[in-house]
Structures are given as C-alpha cells and as structure tokens.
Amino acid sequence: MQEIIEQLKSDLNDKEQELLLNDVDITNLPEANGENPIHTALLVASKLGLNIEERDIVSAERVGARRISAADPVTTPGLLPIRPRRLVVRLARRDLRDRMLASARSRRGATSADLDLPGPPMRFYVNERLTKQNGQLFRQAREIGNRLGWKYIWTRRGRILARQKPGDSVCLIRSEVDLRQIFETPTKSCK
Template sequence: MPGVKCGGCGRFIATQDGAKCSKCLELYHRACVGIPTKAGIAPNWRCPECKKHIARDNRTETPIRGSAQSPSTDGATMSTEADSDMSRSPGDTASEPLPRLSVAADTNLHAIVVELRAVRDEIRGFRREMEVEMAQLKAALGFCSTRMDGLEARVDKLEQQATAATGSTSSNGLERVVEDLKRELNSRDQDVLANDIEVSNMPETGAENPAHVIKAIGHKLGVSINDCDIVSAERVGGRRLSVTSSTGPTESRPRPLVVRLARRDLRDQLLAAARVRRGASTADLGMPGPAQRFFINERLTKVNRQLFRRARDAALVQKWRFVWTKQGRIFTRKEPGDRAQRIRTDEDLSRIFGTANETACL
C-alpha cells in the first residue's frame, strides 16, 4: 500500500512484504527485525518496541529498535540457526545467513524503488493536472479581467453622461428658479414703491424743507398737495462731491428727492401733469440761483433703474425714439404707431435691440 513506512528504518514498505506487530500494528521490513525472507511470521508476533515493555525474567538481552545493522530473531530461532551453523562442516557450500539478508535487502530496495517510482508518477500526474488547471484558471481570470475592464469603462461613461446631464439640467433648472425668484422679488419691491415719485436734478440746500418743495412743485403743475397727502419726503443716496473750487468741495449733482404720497391717484395726477409741463425749471418755482430743469418720474427699484438706464443707452445706439416707464414697468417703441415692447430682463434687451455686448459695455 503506497505511503506506508517501516516502523524501524522509516522507509516505504509494501504491506505484503512486511511483518506486522500484533500489539502496536506497526509494519516492519523483515530485515529490520531480523526475520528471514521466507520464514513464517507468528500471528502473535511483536516488534522489538513492544517487547521492551514486557516484564523482565532475569534475561540480560533487551530488544533494541532499529536492529537492522545487527539482525536478530527470537531466542528459539537464533539458537536453532546457531546450532545448524556450528553443525556444518567447513566445506559446506549451503547458503549462509548473510547472503539471505542481502537478497532480502535487494528485494526491499526493489520494492522501495517501485513505490518511489509510483509516487513520482503520481506527483508528475498531479503536477500535469495542476498545470492544466492553472492554465485554465489564468485564462478564466484574464477573461474576467477583460470583462471587468469593459464594465468599468461602460460604467464610467454612463456616470459621466449622467453627471453631465444631471449637472446641466440641475444647473439650468436652478438658474431659472433663481431668475424667477429675483424677478418676483423685484416685482414685489416695485409694488411697494407704487405711491412714490422721484424728483431729480432739483438743487439741494442745507435748510430746505422737502415737503415744502414737493408742494410747490405740485402747485406749479396744477396739482393740489396737502400735508396729509405726503407720507414722507427726503433726499436719498450719498452726496456726490468734487473738488472744483479753491473754496472747498462743491456738489456736482444734487441727490434725488423721493416723496411717498398717501394716494396712488394723486401720484398719477402729478406724473401726468409733469409730462404735460415738460421743461419746468427751478425758475418757475422762484428758487434762487441759475435756472435748472428738474424731472419728475415714478420711483423704480435699483434693478429696474439699472435696467431702464441700459435700455435708454441701447435705444440711443439703435436709434429707438421712445423708452418710458409705467406702473414700474419699462417699455420701448421705435417709431410712433409701433407696438410697445416690454423690457423685463437683459435677455429682452438683446432680443429687442440685438446689442447684448454693446449694452453690457455701456
């Protein structure tokens, strides 16, 4: 049986060629335990190791494991062989124990060689099988790696497309939402200013009374304004000064006068009268100093005011004749009789005047 080793020498041994101990069931070469090749083995035969543990009976000999170098047998067998050897004559040519041991050793060596060759063949077969399996495994791993690379490339491409689509969609959507919110807030802010008017280019003095000024303007335009009709009247914005005189800084342009009226219809009457009386100046109000034209307009939010200025500049470049505001809304018309177009955003400026770049630079 391949793989069984001798209990004495540790080399491989065939089961049918060995001696099996009835006590420990170990298998030994015949030569290792001193049993002749053709001698029979008793069923209750014990190996030298097991004999060591038998109770002593005043005999001085003690079995020693690995007695292949000095072969010995049971007491009866050894004494019989010794008697037979002594009884032979010097000229007797019968086979002696040493040649028998050599034949046994050769037989065991041949069995070992056979077993080793069988083990080698098994190892070679196992190696060939492993090589085949390794080659198949490498091929399978290569195929899986190729597929994984392809899948990763496809996933990356899909992620990029999804990110681009989501990013552009979300970005455009967010931009539209922000623009709508800005437009709505601006519209609400403009509604808050529905009762306000703005008087620009009106000279500013240190001791002026804004309420008295607006009442004088209303009287000149034919609109009666009382104190109860004025909610508030004040100059807004910072003073714009420039050093143009040796006496000190002088005011380059007066701040606008903002008036909030109690009633919207009163504001509309004042604006309509101002349109009829174009060219009114400070001289008409009896104010000292050189005559200056002043202008009365409805008050706009900062966003609408900037948009109105850009619209006027674009209209001037494109030679559109009319740009005006009404109820906080900005309108334009190229020629009399043309349809009025409303301007809400810079996109409307580009669409109407076609001068997005020029208008942005003005």
C-alpha cells in the same frame, strides 16, 4: 435650478416695484442746507399746477451721496452739492402720483424759478420711482435703443416698455435677456 433662482429674483423685483407705486423721483432740483423736503415737494407740486396738502405726502427725503462743491462758500452760501441729490416723495394715494406725473409731462421744461431755491433756475424732472434693478435696466434699454434708432422707450407703472416707431407693437423689457431678444429681433419678440 438657475431658472428657478432667476424667476425668484424677478418676482422679488416685481414685489419691490409694487411697493414704490406711490413714489416719484424729482431730479435736478437745487438743494440747500436745512431745507424741508416736504415743503420743497409741495412747492414743486404747486409749480406743476397741483393743489396738494401736506397730509397728501407720506414722506419726502433727499437720497444718494452728498458731493461737496469745490466752489467758494463765501460766494455761494448754502450751495453744497455739485449735482443735487434726488428728492424722493411718497404720496398718500396712487391717483396723486399719477396726476403729478401727468402734470409734469404736460409742463415739460419747468424750472426751479419762483421756488425760492438757491442758485440759478434749473430744469427739474419728475419721474416714477424704479427699483435699482429696473433703473439699471431702463438706462441700458435707453442706451441701446438710442444707438439703434428706437423712437420710444419709457416706463409705466414700473414696467419698461419700448416701441421702435409709431404703429409698432409695444415690447415689455423685464431682464437683460429681453434686451438682447428685443433689440436684436424686434419684430419677432414683441407682442
């Protein structure tokens, strides 16, 4: 019975992840009061060298809890959060999302300079959006992998993948059980 429940949970997570295949997460992007998230997403796309239009964005919004800064509002007007909330952008087509991710990879180190955002320029990151379960699993995999010296741990289309070193086979991580099996005996569990 427990196996069936775990399988159903896994299937639900896979379906949820499939619904997020057109979404990207933009993190560490300065946030201001009254900003237009769609405009901000267009600015980021432009900074990454993509020419997309407003109609290519289905939705864009800041998600997460807003943490108020203890900074003096007189010296830092418009800056509220200590750490800006992430900007979640849903694009109209998957190929746009893939192009945005590829552009972000090729322009690593892009900053918020020239985006007319408040505060000093900050390096921002564009990643594919993961379900809560996959996000937690990915963080755990990176922590364990870094501790054990694994060179590559990444996501592709919502799947968590790992490779110990170049030339090794790629391991698919779908659950905490996979984490234990893969990182304890990497050569036996990867296909």
